[in-house]
Amino acid sequence: MRVLFHFGRYAIFLKRVFGKPQKHKIFLNQIIREMDALGLSSVGIVAIISFFMGAVITLQTAYNVEMPLIPRYTIGLAARDSILLEFSSTIVSLILAGKVGSHIASEIGTMRVTEQIDVLDIMGINSASFLVLPKVVALVVLNPFLVLMSMGIGIFGGWMAGSVTGEVPSAEFIYGIQYAFIPFYVTYSLIKAVVFAFLITTISGYWGYYTTGGSLEVGRSSTKAVVVSSVQILLFNLILTQLLLA
Amino acid sequence: MIEVVNINKSFDGNDVLKDISAIFKKGNTNLIIGQSGSGKTVFLKSLVGLHEVDSGEILYDGRNFNRMSRKEKKLIRQEIGMLFQGSALFDSLTVEENVRFPLDMFTEMSLRDRRDRANFCLKRVNLENVNHLYPSEISGGMQKRVAIARAIALNPKYLFCDEPNSGLDPRTSIVIDELIQEITKEYNITTIINTHDMNSVLGIGEHIIFIYQGEKYWEGSNKEILKSTNKELNDFIFASKFFKKIKEDGGFV
Numbered sequence A: 001m002r003v004l005f006h007f008g009r010y011a012i013f014l015k016r017v018f019g020k021p022q023k024h025k026i027f028l029n030q031i032i033r034e035m036d037a038l039g040l041s042s043v044g045i046v047a048i049i050s051f052f053m054g055a056v057i058t059l060q061t062a063y064n065v066e067m068p069l070i071p072r073y074t075i076g077l078a079a080r081d082s083i084l085l086e087f088s089s090t091i092v093s094l095i096l097a098g099k100v101g102s103h104i105a106s107e108i109g110t111m112r113v114t115e116q117i118d119v120l121d122i123m124g125i126n127s128a129s130f131l132v133l134p135k136v137v138a139l140v141v142l143n144p145f146l147v148l149m150s151m152g153i154g155i156f157g158g159w160m161a162g163s164v165t166g167e168v169p170s171a172e173f174i175y176g177i178q179y180a181f182i183p184f185y186v187t188y189s190l191i192k193a194v195v196f197a198f199l200i201t202t203i204s205g206y207w208g209y210y211t212t213g214g215s216l217e218v219g220r221s222s223t224k225a226v227v228v229s230s231v232q233i234l235l236f237n238l239i240l241t242q243l244l245l246a
Numbered sequence B: 001m002i003e004v005v006n007i008n009k010s011f012d013g014n015d016v017l018k019d020i021s022a023i024f025k026k027g028n029t030n031l032i033i034g035q036s037g038s039g040k041t042v043f044l045k046s047l048v049g050l051h052e053v054d055s056g057e058i059l060y061d062g063r064n065f066n067r068m069s070r071k072e073k074k075l076i077r078q079e080i081g082m083l084f085q086g087s088a089l090f091d092s093l094t095v096e097e098n099v100r101f102p103l104d105m106f107t108e109m110s111l112r113d114r115r116d117r118a119n120f121c122l123k124r125v126n127l128e129n130v131n132h133l134y135p136s137e138i139s140g141g142m143q144k145r146v147a148i149a150r151a152i153a154l155n156p157k158y159l160f161c162d163e164p165n166s167g168l169d170p171r172t173s174i175v176i177d178e179l180i181q182e183i184t185k186e187y188n189i190t191t192i193i194n195t196h197d198m199n200s201v202l203g204i205g206e207h208i209i210f211i212y213q214g215e216k217y218w219e220g221s222n223k224e225i226l227k228s229t230n231k232e233l234n235d236f237i238f239a240s241k242f243f244k245k246i247k248e249d250g251g252f253v
């Protein structure tokens, strides 16, 4: 029952979020500010996590492929495909669900409980759209770039780990990551990045927007936002994989 | 002038406003008084459409709010200024940007004109040299004044204030009350103020409506209120030992 209630209210909320902005110039400024607040501030953490993720994937693959018959370059190939297909898009989005999701829900939730949203409503501004749409646009545009960056850094991390430990010689790794490359894997991940960015921003915006009470409830909304958007990311990951790769 | 006719409002079967009717005149400070939880905030928010009433009419100078199209509502909203209990300034904007916000959103004025107007409003509430500070960097009384400046930026015809001096010390409260009264007279605004503060009631209560558990129990002015024999009203007024003592001593001279 609760699920149905939230689903219905979320649908109505989405309809309001995609209302026409009051002033286009202000809307553009907001998007730029949100790109900075949501996307650019996440570059560091995405880079660090991608580097280590790539390194670990490569080493684990290497330790699991110890048979002399299998050429070493296949490790580069396997690491590349794991990163491109799954790790970059899903892991980066899950990190963002935690970082950006809690940020959005607590910001909007605080605005709700301190009546700042009422101020917008009373002026006749579509508050849902005014507060959430710039965030949706900003993250939907930036997330694919974050994912691309993550792919690059992840593969670099793998190459570095392979070379430093001597498990995968540099030339073999580089040969491997070029071998049987399927460009659609990148497209597939970028599609996921867009969908996940949409889920994170709208779901977190929803939980923040419908906060009632005080600071305790703001914290609760923020937790809800992270949990629900993470679960939805995993669910949609499954759906998209089935739709795009099957 | 705002006219309210038989409005009712309930939340999930809990009747919060029961058949309230009243007339609020232009250029007057109209007060809604009552204990916490009596329905003052719901009343104010119903008038401005933040809550939808279950039944009854709300007329803004004869224009029926409930029957307006979305577009008409949007236009009338720009004639309304509202002051919220906790000031409700935008945390992420500076003082000047807060006051300029309605101008940025709803006018085609040049940046220079908008800034001038914002500065004029800030000056009107006796605030200067705080333009570039953020709400968290100024005192509660100053925040209230910024909120008033923002509420009058678009030259409203109607001003709503929800507990304008909650959380303020008595002296600052009086300053804010008097400021609201002055602005009401100066621009001939229809002003409605929620309060449970007896100092405000006696200070600026030109027209007072007492709400008890969602019903209108008494209506009058600050000249009459201490003489009232309404039991619930007396319980409200003389809950304070100070006012009780005054009554026992024979009232104000």
Ligand SMILES: Nc1ncnc2c1ncn2[C@@H]1O[C@H](COP(=O)(O)OP(=O)(O)O)[C@@H](O)[C@H]1O
Residues within 6 Å of the ligand: B011, B016, B034, B035, B036, B037, B038, B039, B040, B041, B042, B043
């Ligand atoms: N959004 C709401 N949903 C349900 N009940 C509400 C809501 N807002 C207010 N109430 C109830 O209405 C009553 C009056 O509240 P309120 O108008 O805030 O009182 P006051 O402002 O006079 O202190 C309270 O019992 C409160 O619980």
Ligand SMILES: [Mg+2]
Residues within 6 Å of the ligand: B040, B041, B042, B162, B163
């Ligand atoms: Mg209240």
